[in-house]
């Protein structure tokens with residue numbers, strides 16, 4: 022091991038990685054986690070994120086977040102916190118950029134519909150699918166499937182996992198990334214940080230996209246104390262932002278202040294938790310509760326913001342209406358490929374015809390999950406003659 026003085030003892034040190042499933046010669050100039058990050062950025066699944074829904078369907082507007090811009094924002098927030106905590110920024114970046122690779126087209130609507138279609142075949146879950154993408158579905162290297170990422174990046178990607186799935190992963194890969202769910206252990210600090218950065222990022226950008234879309238208003242946001250506090254701070258510091266023509270800048274400034282406050286809060290609360298727990302190694306952070314955390318008041322405020330977004334944006338009638346049509350597209354695609362697997366790309370068609378019903382269903386789920394929104398819409402039109410989404 023080659024300890025790096027910029028990293029704390031509790032950080033994941035790349036030279037002490039638990040390694041890759043297929044051994045490879047180390048890169049001459051890059052750390053193992055840099056190499057993971059680079060593999061993710063060059064993957065096909067990563068490029069597809071640009072045309073995948075975060076909340077608003079991809080065709081609804083060019084300026085809304087997509088899974089790609091969301092992942093970049095998570096990486097940005099994660100890296101800046103990681104540097105302050107002296108944990109590995111490259112690992113945080115790799116996990117952040119890969120955490121949503123398994124998302125279906127049409128965001129939560131697509132995932133829910135695919136989960137229903139797969140009810141008799143083990144279901145569908147985007148976290149498991151993200152791992153499946155980096156472990157199996159990417160086809161880029163001569164001697165292995167997937168990207169052959171390090172244990173630490175793969176473990177960070179698998180944010181949630183049921184006991185049943187964890188057991189299956191553990192049987193296939195003893196001592197692997199499923200084990201911590203069976204032992205009820207937290208992952209590395211880098212992975213813990215990505216989970217929180219994900220939440221901070223989407224809470225902030227969904228306010229921005231929600232107001233941009235007109236589905237929520239600045240006035241409504243008065244009921245969210247976290248946002249309201251920084252809106253008032255922005256108005257007090259810059260009175261000209263009260264003019265109606267300046268309201269977009271007011272929104273940005275309030276979000277900017279809110280983001281900064283959350284970042285500093287995580288740094289302070291986590292530093293205090295680390296000081297109390299005093300973990301002497303990367304393994305010593307694997308406790309039952311996360312060490313990367315908000316302070317209690319910030320956590321409570323963040324929950325209020327989340328609830329507001331859920332009620333007023335994610336369950337808005339207009340979002341629900343497109344959600345219904347997006348689910349129909351996914352269900353119809355699944356039915357069409359079940360009847361005619363040869364309509365899929367050859368690799369998936371071949372897979373579907375090579376096994377029993379469960380193998381066939383999984384091949385169809387993999388094919389659909391990999392689609393971008395617009396590819397799914399076009400494919401649906403080709404197979405059904407209907408255009409449900411424009």
Ligand SMILES: Nc1nc2c(ncn2[C@H]2C[C@H](O)[C@@H](COP(=O)(O)OP(=O)(O)OP(=O)(O)O)O2)c(=O)[nH]1
Nearest residue numbers: 075076121128129130148180181219223227335340
């Ligand atoms: N349209 C819609 N969007 C939702 C819903 N629930 C969450 N979202 C939005 C909020 C965020 O922009 C994003 C977060 O979803 P993710 O799938 O990335 O995170 P989630 O916490 O559901 O899963 P995760 O813990 O990351 O595995 O999706 C929903 O029911 N409908």
